[in-house]
Amino acid sequence: MPKVLVVDDAAFMRLALKTILERNGFQIVGEAENGAVALKMYQEYKPDLVTMDITMPVLDGIQSLKAIRQYDPKAKVIIVSAMGQEGMIKEAIASGAKSFIIKPFKEGHVIETLTKIATA
Amino acid sequence: MSELYANEPMMDMYIFETTQNIEQLETCILDTEKAGYYSQNVVNEIFRIMHTIKGSSAMMLFNNISMLAHTVEDLFYFLREHKPEQIDYSTLSDLVLEVVDFIKGELDKITQGDKVNRDSTILSSKIKDYLEELKQQNAITELIEKPVIEKQSHYYIAQDKTENKINLHMYKAIIFFDDGCEMENIRAYTITHHLRDMADEIYYLPQDIIENDESIHLIREEGFQLYVKINKTYNEMFEFLKQTIFLKDLELIELDNDEEFKQFYKPIKKIILDTPPVMIPKINNQNYQEGKEQTITSSNQSIISVNVAKLDKLMDLVGEMVIAEAMVTQNPDLKGLTIVNFHKAARQLHKITTELQDMVMAIRMVPLSTTFHKMHRIVRDMSKKLGKEVKLELIGEETEVDKNIIEHISDPLMHLVRNAIDHGLEATKDRVTLEKPKIGKVTLEARNAGSDVLILVKDDGKGLNKQKILDRARENDLLIKTENEMTDKEIYNLILLPGFSTKEAVSEYSGRGVGMDVVTNNIEAVGGSVSIDSEEGIGTTITLKIPLTLAIIDGMNISVGKSRYTIPTTTIKESFRPKENDLIKDPDGNEMIMVRGQCFPILRLHELYKVKTEVTDFTQGILIMVEQDEKTLCIFADMLLGQQQVVVKTLPSYIKSTRKIQGLAGCTLLGDGNISLILDIGGLVNLNG
Numbered sequence: 001m002p003k004v005l006v007v008d009d010a011a012f013m014r015l016a017l018k019t020i021l022e023r024n025g026f027q028i029v030g031e032a033e034n035g036a037v038a039l040k041m042y043q044e045y046k047p048d049l050v051t052m053d054i055t056m057p058v059l060d061g062i063q064s065l066k067a068i069r070q071y072d073p074k075a076k077v078i079i080v081s082a083m084g085q086e087g088m089i090k091e092a093i094a095s096g097a098k099s100f101i102i103k104p105f106k107e108g109h110v111i112e113t114l115t116k117i118a119t120a
Numbered sequence: 121m122s123e124l125y126a127n128e129p130m131m132d133m134y135i136f137e138t139t140q141n142i143e144q145l146e147t148c149i150l151d152t153e154k155a156g157y158y159s160q161n162v163v164n165e166i167f168r169i170m171h172t173i174k175g176s177s178a179m180m181l182f183n184n185i186s187m188l189a190h191t192v193e194d195l196f197y198f199l200r201e202h203k204p205e206q207i208d209y210s211t212l213s214d215l216v217l218e219v220v221d222f223i224k225g226e227l228d229k230i231t232q233g234d235k236v237n238r239d240s241t242i243l244s245s246k247i248k249d250y251l252e253e254l255k256q257q258n259a260i261t262e263l264i265e266k267p268v269i270e271k272q273s274h275y276y277i278a279q280d281k282t283e284n285k286i287n288l289h290m291y292k293a294i295i296f297f298d299d300g301c302e303m304e305n306i307r308a309y310t311i312t313h314h315l316r317d318m319a320d321e322i323y324y325l326p327q328d329i330i331e332n333d334e335s336i337h338l339i340r341e342e343g344f345q346l347y348v349k350i351n352k353t354y355n356e357m358f359e360f361l362k363q364t365i366f367l368k369d370l371e372l373i374e375l376d377n378d379e380e381f382k383q384f385y386k387p388i389k390k391i392i393l394d395t396p397p398v399m400i401p402k403i404n405n406q407n408y409q410e411g412k413e414q415t416i417t418s419s420n421q422s423i424i425s426v427n428v429a430k431l432d433k434l435m436d437l438v439g440e441m442v443i444a445e446a447m448v449t450q451n452p453d454l455k456g457l458t459i460v461n462f463h464k465a466a467r468q469l470h471k472i473t474t475e476l477q478d479m480v481m482a483i484r485m486v487p488l489s490t491t492f493h494k495m496h497r498i499v500r501d502m503s504k505k506l507g508k509e510v511k512l513e514l515i516g517e518e519t520e521v522d523k524n525i526i527e528h529i530s531d532p533l534m535h536l537v538r539n540a541i542d543h544g545l546e547a548t549k550d551r552v553t554l555e556k557p558k559i560g561k562v563t564l565e566a567r568n569a570g571s572d573v574l575i576l577v578k579d580d581g582k583g584l585n586k587q588k589i590l591d592r593a594r595e596n597d598l599l600i601k602t603e604n605e606m607t608d609k610e611i612y613n614l615i616l617l618p619g620f621s622t623k624e625a626v627s628e629y630s631g632r633g634v635g636m637d638v639v640t641n642n643i644e645a646v647g648g649s650v651s652i653d654s655e656e657g658i659g660t661t662i663t664l665k666i667p668l669t670l671a672i673i674d675g676m677n678i679s680v681g682k683s684r685y686t687i688p689t690t691t692i693k694e695s696f697r698p699k700e701n702d703l704i705k706d707p708d709g710n711e712m713i714m715v716r717g718q719c720f721p722i723l724r725l726h727e728l729y730k731v732k733t734e735v736t737d738f739t740q741g742i743l744i745m746v747e748q749d750e751k752t753l754c755i756f757a758d759m760l761l762g763q764q765q766v767v768v769k770t771l772p773s774y775i776k777s778t779r780k781i782q783g784l785a786g787c788t789l790l791g792d793g794n795i796s797l798i799l800d801i802g803g804l805v806n807l808n809g
Contacts (some may be wrong), residue, residue: 009178011136012134015130019129055167084190086333093313098309103178104178104179
C-alpha cells in the first residue's frame with residue numbers, strides 16, 4: 001500500500017484527496033498545511049509519494065519541493081495545481097516533480113497519476 | 121466528481137472552510153482599510169484565499185463562485201507581481217467586499233440546500249474593468265512572463281555523452297495523450313525532462329511546448345513527436361515511454377540513420393542545459409512561527425468540528441436523561457421505604473448527570489467574538505455612506521453564550537449598531553461644533569451577570585429626546601399612562617413597542633419599517649429582555665439581557681389545585697405564609713401584601729389560569745415573591761413541591777395557535793410524570809402593570 005503525504009493549505013482539498021486515495025488503496029501517512037510542515041513530515045514518515053499544492057503560506061509548493069528533493073533526491077513529488085498556473089508547473093517539473101494533477105481533479109486522473117508514479 | 125459531490129463530509133468541509141476563509145478575508149480587508157494601503161502580506165494572503173476558494177468551488181461544481189474567485193485571484197496576481205503605485209484602494213476594498221458578500225450569500229444558499237445559481241458575471245466584469253484601468257493607469261502592458269527555461273531548450277545534447285556514440289540507438293516516438301487530461305504541452309515537457317538524464321540528444325515537435333501554450337492543440341491533433349539518441353534498447357525505451365501518465369497511444373520506431381534528425385540541426389551549436397541551480401530555501405524559524413499564528417486553517421489535531429444538529433440532539437438526550445433521572449429517584453413507589461443504598465446510588469447518578477449536563481452546555485458555548493467582529497463591516501459601510509467617522513470598540517468579546525442564542529441575537533445587534541450610527545451619532549461637523557470628539561464612538565460590550573449575559577450597545581451621540589418620543593407615542597396611540605407619571609425608563613421603553621417606528625424614519629440602513637420591536641421580539645424569543653438608558657447630549661445605551669442557555673434551568677415546582685407550575689429559581693426572592701393583618705386591599709379591589717414596610721401586589725395563579733383549588737385563603741397557601749426587570753410580585757400558590765432542574769420545552773404549537781396564554785415560558789416534565797408549566801416571570805410582572 002503506497003504511503004502518501006498530502007500537502008495543501010486547504011483542508012477541503014486535503015479531504016478530497018484523502019477520500020479518493022484511501023478508497024483506492026493508498027495510505028495517507030500525513031497531512032501538511034504548508035511546505036515547512038511538509039518537509040518535517042517527509043523526514044518523519046518517509047512517504048512513497050507526496051502530493052503538493054503550489055500556493056501555500058509560509059513555504060510554497062515549489063520551495064518545499066526543492067527542500068524535499070534536496071533531503072531525498074529520490075522523493076516522488078506530484079504537484080497539485082490549477083489551470084492557469086502552467087508556468088509554475090513547468091518550474092516544478094524542472095525542479096524535480098514527477099508529474100502533476102490539475103484541479104479540479106477527477107478521481108480517475110488522480111489514481112492513474114499516483115499509481116504510475118508509485119510503480120515507476 | 122459526482123461521487124465526491126454527493127459526499128456529505130466533503131460538503132460540510134467545503135462550507136466550513138470557505139466560510140472561514142471568507143471571514144478571514146473580510147477581516148483582512150477591514151484591517152488594511154484602516155491602514156490605508158494593502159501591504160505585500162495582505163495581497164499575498166488575499167491571493168491565496170481566493171486561489172483556495174476557486175479550487176474548492178470548482179471541485180464542488182459551484183462554477184459561479186469559482187469563476188468570481190478566479191477573477192479576484194487574477195487581480196491580486198497583478199497586484200502581487202507588478203506592485204502598481206496608483207491604486208484606488210477604496211474602490212478595491214469595495215469590490216472585494218462585494219465579492220465577500222456574493223460568496224457569503226451563495227454559501228447561505230448551499231447551507232440551506234438551495235440551488236447555487238446567482239450570476240457572477242456582472243461582478244466579475246466589474247473586477248476585470250478595474251484591473252484594466254489599473255493596468256492603464258500604471259502604464260503596464262501585459263508582459264508574457266518568460267519561463268525560467270531558455271527558449272532553446274527544445275533540444276538537448278548531453279555534453280559528456282557525445283563521444284560515446286557506439287551504442288547509441290536512434291528512435292522516433294509519436295505520443296498521444298488521453299482526451300481531457302489537459303496541459304498536454306507540460307506533460308510532453310515532463311517526458312523530455314525525465315529523458316534528459318539518459319539521452320544524448322533529444323529533439324521534439326512541436327518545438328515550442330514550453331513557451332507556447334497553444335502547442336496543446338498541435339499535440340492533441342498530431343501527437344507529440346520525439347526524436348531521441350539514447351543508449352537504450354528498443355524494449356527499454358518502449359517501457360520507459362509506456363510509463364507516461366495518460367498515455368493514449370504510443371508509436372515507437374527505431375531509426376537506422378539520423379536523416380530525420382537533420383531537420384533540427386540548423387543551428388549547429390551545442391547547447392548545454394544544466395538544470396537551473398536548485399535554490400534550497402532556508403526555513404526561517406521565525407517566519408514559520410508567524411505563519412502558524414496567521415493561518416487559522418492550520419489543522420490543529422486536537423480540535424474537531426461537529427455538526428450543530430448533533431449537538432442539539434445531544435442536548436435533547438441529556439434533557440431526557442435529567443427527566444428520566446427524576447422519574448427514577450422521585451418515583452412515587454419509593455415513598456415510605458428506607459432504602460439507604462438506593463439513595464447513595466441515586467446521589468452518585470445525580471452528580472454524574474449534572475456534570476454531563478454542564479459539559480454538554482460548555483460544548484455548545486461559543487464566544488461572541490465572531491458576532492461582534494461582523495459589526496466592523498457594518499460600521500465601515502455605514503460610516504462610508506453616511507460620512508460619519510465612527511470608531512467601534514469591542515469589550516468582552518470572549519464572553520460565551522449558547523450557539524442557538526447567538527443565532528438569535530446576531531440580527532438584533534446589527535440593527536442596534538446601525539441605529540446607533542444612523543440615529544444616535546451626530547454628523548461629524550455637528551460633533552465639532554458641540555466640542556465632542558470628532559470621531560463618534562460605538563461600544564459593544566458583553567459580560568456575564570449570574571446566569572445571564574449582558575450585551576450593551578453604547579454610543580456617545582445625542583441621546584434620546586424624551587419629548588419627541590412622547591409626541592410620537594401620542595400620535596400612534598401608544599400611551600397607557602399619563603405622561604407626567606412616566607419615569608424616564610418607561611418613556612425610553614416606548615420605542616420598543618410595535619408600531620412606534622414609523623416610515624418617516626426610513627433611511628437606507630435603519631428603520632426600514634423594521635422597528636425596535638423586532639429587536640425586542642428576537643431577544644424575548646430566547647428569554648431575554650431589552651432595556652434602554654440615555655442621557656441627552658451624552659449618548660444612549662441599550663442593554664440586552666440574555667440567558668446563558670435555553671435548555672435546562674433550576675426551577676421551583678409549585679402546585680395549584682391539581683396543576684403544577686415551575687418558577688425559575690433565579691427570579692425567586694423569598695417565599696412565606698402571610699399573616700392576615702399584612703394583607704391590604706386597595707379601593708379597586710387589588711390585593712397587596714405588606715412586607716417589611718413595603719407593599720407588593722399579589723397574583724392569584726388559580727384565578728389567572730382558572731384552576732379549581734380548595735386553597736383560596738392566603739393563610740392556607742403560600743406566597744412566592746419574584747422579581748424581574750426591577751419589578752416585584754407575589755405569586756399565590758397552594759404549596760411548594762421542591763426544587764429541581766427542569767428541561768425547558770416549548771409549548772406545543774396547537775396550544776400556542778389556539779390561544780395566546782400570557783405568562784408562560786414553556787413546559788416541562790416532572791419526575792412523577794406530571795407536566796408542569798414554566799412561568800414567565802418577566803411576562804407576569806408586566807402583566808400586572
